[in-house]
Amino acid sequence: MNRRVARLRAAQALYQMDVAQSEPNEALESVLDTGEEASGFLKDLIFGTVEHKAELDTIISANLVGWTIERMGHVDRAITRMALYEMQYIDDIPKNVTFNEAIELAKAFGGEESGKFINGVLSKSMEELNK
Secondary structure (H helix, E strand, O other): OOHHHHHHHHHHHHHHHHHHOOOHHHHHHHHOOOOOOOOHHHHHHHHHHHHOHHHHHHHHHHOOOOOOHHHOOHHHHHHHHHHHHHHHHOOOOOHHHHHHHHHHHHHHHHOHHHHHHHHHHHHHHHHHHOO
């Protein structure tokens, strides 16, 4: 499983946890194709994002203009949390790669506006984190 597919599966699992209140292991199993094995990267994205959710939500909330995190779409929230987790805690991936992958995922799942929205939130969040 390459990293792009892992990000897609992780976003789906995080979305499921947010909407259906699924447990992480249950959500992970539900996004895998028959016979597909979860990569370490996929597990790290899901379980790491869940572990750091409160911290990630604080960062996101501080960088929303005219919005609250509760008002964000479930897909946008899942992708933003996952991307921030990856940029904060996974050192071997360039931040611009994670950033671009998150925007592409947002466009694929939520459309052009979601891509722009996540771009803005991640840009502002990264400026603060880099200070």
